[in-house]
Amino acid sequence: MVNERVQVKREKRMDVADPLAVAERLRRRLKQRALTFGAWISIGHPEIASIFAGARGDFVGFDLEHTTIDFATAQQIIRACHEFGRACLPRIGPGNLEQLSRLLDAGADGVVVPQVQGRDDIERVVDALRYPPAGRRSFGVAAAHQYGRAFDAYVRSANASLSLIVQVETIGAVEQVKPIVAHPDVDGVMVGPYDLSGSLGIPGKLSDPRVTEAAGRVVTACASAGKSCGTHLVRPSLEGIRRHLADGFTFLVLGSDVFNLAQRSEELDAMIEACHADR
Numbered sequence: 001m002v003n004e005r006v007q008v009k010r011e012k013r014m015d016v017a018d019p020l021a022v023a024e025r026l027r028r029r030l031k032q033r034a035l036t037f038g039a040w041i042s043i044g045h046p047e048i049a050s051i052f053a054g055a056r057g058d059f060v061g062f063d064l065e066h067t068t069i070d071f072a073t074a075q076q077i078i079r080a081c082h083e084f085g086r087a088c089l090p091r092i093g094p095g096n097l098e099q100l101s102r103l104l105d106a107g108a109d110g111v112v113v114p115q116v117q118g119r120d121d122i123e124r125v126v127d128a129l130r131y132p133p134a135g136r137r138s139f140g141v142a143a144a145h146q147y148g149r150a151f152d153a154y155v156r157s158a159n160a161s162l163s164l165i166v167q168v169e170t171i172g173a174v175e176q177v178k179p180i181v182a183h184p185d186v187d188g189v190m191v192g193p194y195d196l197s198g199s200l201g202i203p204g205k206l207s208d209p210r211v212t213e214a215a216g217r218v219v220t221a222c223a224s225a226g227k228s229c230g231t232h233l234v235r236p237s238l239e240g241i242r243r244h245l246a247d248g249f250t251f252l253v254l255g256s257d258v259f260n261l262a263q264r265s266e267e268l269d270a271m272i273e274a275c276h277a278d279r
Contacts, residue, residue, distance in 0.1 A: 019150045020161040023109035026059055026087035027163045030187040030228040036251035038089070040232065042258045044069035046076035052257075053084035061089045061253060064099060065114050075106040075143060082107065089163065095121075097128040104129070105142035110163030112190065118176045119183055122166060126185045130159045163187045165230070169195035174214045181225040188228035188251060191215045219248040234259050 018024075029036050039052035041062035052060045060081045062069060069077075074090060081088035091112035092099045100111055113125050127135045137158075141147055145154035164185050168177055169192030181189055193206045193215065200210050215231065222229035230251035233240055244252060255263075 018157070019107075019145055019154045020109075020157045022082060022085055022087050023163065024157065024161040026089075026109055027161055027187055029058060030163055030165075030251070033226065033228050033250045035245070036228065036230070038230075038251065038253040040253050040256035041077065042067050042069075042256055044073040044077075046073070046080040048257050049077040049080035049088070050084070053081040053086035053088075057086070057254075058251075059087040059089050059109070061091060061112055063091050064096075064103075065091050065093050071102055071106065074103060074108075078103075078107045079143075087163075089165065091167075095124070097124065100125070100128050101137065104137065104162070105140060105144050107142075107144045109161075110165065110187075112165045112167065114167045114192065115169055115173075115195075116166040116180060117170065117173050119179050122164075122180065122183045122186060125164065125166075126183075129162060129164060129185070131155060134159050165190050165228075167192045167195075168218050170199035171196070171214060172199070174217055177218050177221040178225075181221045181227045186227060188230055189218060189222050190251075190253075191218050191229070191231040193231060216247070222250075223248055232256075235263060 036059070037057045038059045038061050039055070039057055041048055041052065041060060044067065049060055049062070062074065062077050064074065078088045087109040089110050089112050090103045090108050091114060092103065094115040103111070111125070111129065116122060128137055129135060131137045131139070139155070145151045165188040166180065166186055167190045168174060168180065173180065180186065193211060194204065196214055197203050197205050197208065197211045200214070202208050202210065205211065219229050228250045230249055230253065231244065232253040233244065234255065236252070236254040241252060241254070
């Protein structure tokens with residue numbers, strides 16, 4: 001028991017010394033197609049990140065595509081995740097590479113990129129994600145490398161440690177999924193079921209055979225290319241999780257702060273109505 005405590009303390013010290021230890025662990029899991037779970041933040045508050053990061057799981061994602069989360073809050077979310085040794089992945093707005101650059105400097109462990117349509121989109125992201133010669137990410141003094149204290153270690157390992165997850169969210173992207181998953185910098189592909197259903201003209205009908213068939217094509221392409229494949233379960237259940245894993249998904253985002261609160265508020269509404277009915 002004492003030896004285990006000593007080992008944990010050593011691992012924590014290693015994480016402090018290596019600013020990319022958390023990021024590297026996540027990317028290694030994705031590359032191995034290991035079972036991986038994430039949480040999701042849409043409400044811009046670092047305390048939510050602390051709650052999620054302190055629970056079981058492998059990463060916390062937060063959304064800048066559909067929310068009002070600003071850069072200052074994003075940096076606090078990233079720091080809150082790192083306090084618990086949890087990787088933190090922002091989802092940027094489509095094509096917003098300036099946003100990506102600033103989030104990386106804030107310490108993000110990689111990025112989730114929505115609305116990817118083909119390899120050209122990926123190439124533009126890789127240019128912003130990787131330092132030269134692999135890309136064109138600029139160098140600056142920032143939180144990611146402890147404002148210069150770990151600059152050499154960060155720059156030396158960043159290209160090999162930061163994860164790239166791309167979202168396939170349209171039927172057009174599904175048609176291009178083989179070249180998308182073949183890109184060497186793509187670590188994982190995340191099916192976006194809502195946008196996928198919308199692109200098929202049936203928004204919100206996630207169980208429609210046309211949506212599940214398109215998602216299955218992505219799962220198959222990822223398996224063939226040895227890439228992780230994930231999706232977002234809005235209202236996760238153990239049965240649903242097991243079903244998606246059996247379908248071939250290797251990483252799952254389970255619920256979100258918004259969905260969790262909404263579901264609980266609906267349950268409370270039902271309790272209140274039942275109490276009124278008792279009268």
